[in-house]
Amino acid sequence: MSKNTKINVLLLLVVAALAVLPLALGLGDHKEEPFAGADGEAETAITEIEPDYEPWFSPLYEPPSGEIESALFSLQAALGAGVLAYYFGLHRGRRQGEQRALERERAPKSAAGDTAEESTAERS
Numbered sequence: 001m002s003k004n005t006k007i008n009v010l011l012l013l014v015v016a017a018l019a020v021l022p023l024a025l026g027l028g029d030h031k032e033e034p035f036a037g038a039d040g041e042a043e044t045a046i047t048e049i050e051p052d053y054e055p056w057f058s059p060l061y062e063p064p065s066g067e068i069e070s071a072l073f074s075l076q077a078a079l080g081a082g083v084l085a086y087y088f089g090l091h092r093g094r095r096q097g098e099q100r101a102l103e104r105e106r107a108p109k110s111a112a113g114d115t116a117e118e119s120t121a122e123r124s
Contacts, residue, residue: 001009022028033040046053063069 063072
């Protein structure tokens with residue numbers, strides 16, 4: 001295995017461990033919603049510290065259920081990942097195209113002529 005493959009496998013194992021260990025160790029079992037997220041935890045902490053706290057803003061759209069809220073969050077994450085993947089793919093493709101163009105310019109003229117003659121001969 002190459003060094004990059006070993007690093008990738010190790011990173012995948014770490015990510016899998018981060019996902020499975022909290023469930024396997026029973027972290028959050030004492031809570032009603034063990035993995036609800038930081039927003040709910042922050043709201044609980046604020047109301048414990050200051051029971052009369054009044055939020056400055058209200059949400060523009062309040063989803064009717066937690067499932068819809070989760071689906072919208074997943075859609076947002078998928079769209080963001082798609083935009084990033086498109087950008088990096090486009091950037092890499094342009095870089096590869098520039099490298100190929102430079103390689104064609106550096107190639108000897110006689111070799112370019114020979115390949116053109118060979119391709120013409122192959123067509124007929």
